[in-house]
Amino acid sequence: MPFDVYDINNKHIGVITTSFPNDTDILMISITDLKASDIDLDIDSIKMYVAELYGCKNILGKIKEDKLVEILLNIWGNKYKSYGEYNEKLLFRLLLLEQLCNIERFIRIDKSKIYGYLLLDRKNVDINGENIIIKENIDYIEANVGENGIPIYGKVVDYPIITVENMGVGEGLLLGADFSDFGGRNHTHKTKFKLLSGNVILPITVPISLRIKRGMTVKIYLEKRNIKKIFCDGVFYTYYNS
Numbered sequence: 001m002p003f004d005v006y007d008i009n010n011k012h013i014g015v016i017t018t019s020f021p022n023d024t025d026i027l028m029i030s031i032t033d034l035k036a037s038d039i040d041l042d043i044d045s046i047k048m049y050v051a052e053l054y055g056c057k058n059i060l061g062k063i064k065e066d067k068l069v070e071i072l073l074n075i076w077g078n079k080y081k082s083y084g085e086y087n088e089k090l091l092f093r094l095l096l097l098e099q100l101c102n103i104e105r106f107i108r109i110d111k112s113k114i115y116g117y118l119l120l121d122r123k124n125v126d127i128n129g130e131n132i133i134i135k136e137n138i139d140y141i142e143a144n145v146g147e148n149g150i151p152i153y154g155k156v157v158d159y160p161i162i163t164v165e166n167m168g169v170g171e172g173l174l175l176g177a178d179f180s181d182f183g184g185r186n187h188t189h190k191t192k193f194k195l196l197s198g199n200v201i202l203p204i205t206v207p208i209s210l211r212i213k214r215g216m217t218v219k220i221y222l223e224k225r226n227i228k229k230i231f232c233d234g235v236f237y238t239y240y241n242s
Contacts, residue, residue: 002036002107003093004131005029005120007138013118015039016097016132018104021225025123026200027097030109031116031141031153036130040108046092049106053099083129090130097122116141116219117152118198125199134199140217151219151231154197160212161192195220206230208239 002015013029015036020026047068051057056068076086080094096103118138126133140155165188189209195202195218204220204227212218212232221229230237 002039002041002103002109003097003127004036005118005134006131007134008136011138013134013138014114015109016103016120017107017109017114020119021222025121027103027120027122028152029118029120029198030114031118032109032113034109034113041089041093042106042108043089043092046096046106050092050095053095093130111150114150116150119152119154119200119202120198121200136196136199138198142217142219149221149229151221152197154195154202154218154220156193156212156214156216156218157196157201158194159214160210162209163190163192164188164209165190206237206239208237210237211235 002017004015005013007013012035014031015029015034016027017030017039018028020028048057048063050072051063051068054068054071056064056071058064072088072091073086075095076083076091080091083090096106118134118141120132120134124135126135141153188207190205190207191210191212192203192205193210193212195204206227210230210232216232219231220227221231228238
């Protein structure tokens with residue numbers, strides 16, 4: 001992208017570096033001390049992407065420069081002239097934010113400098129100059145405890161609901177249980193809660209009993225598109241989907 005992201009108190013949170021795997025309107029903010037100016041952008045690749053997006057490539061795959069410039073100037077004049085004089089690099093970044101493509105392929109960042117992630121609904125932000133403002137007070141970022149992986153930080157914003165359901169032998173076998181599982185385990189647990197991360201509220205359901213309360217800070221670790229680990233109140237909860 002990237003854009004610097006600040007909270008409602010003008011505190012720098014990090015930069016936008018990737019998109020959330022399960023939603024087309026949600027971006028991920030990398031919590032980092034780096035600023036957008038510290039991150040390398042592959043401008044040539046972005047230009048090629050934008051040219052393809054607006055049909056400005058010939059049959060050999062080369063950019064039709066004159067047509068692209070004309071389209072970009074028109075977009076700037078119609079949508080972004082409040083930013084002042086035409087700025088091609090800034091326009092490319094704004095178009096990436098608007099299109100929500102695979103951002104990661106256009107940037108280079110040292111991931112060891114990323115401490116965690118917050119979520120950003122791209123449709124619910126204020127843009128101030130070249131910065132993005134989240135209209136939330138981000139007061140739930142805690143030190144990482146050193147586990148492998150980079151967590152998504154959030155806060156529980158409703159009253160969690162824990163359910164326990166009895167499971168008959170037939171149902172258990174359909175769910176993949178073994179007969180040995182029924183020696184003391186003939187029920188299933190489920191926890192439902194809503195998590196505020198950045199400016200996004202996510203409804204979450206996990207097949208384990210979490211000891212969480214409203215207002216508690218939670219760290220969620222993803223593996224591909226799935227939640228694999230949750231940290232809250234000093235405890236790690238790990239589970240595996242079959």
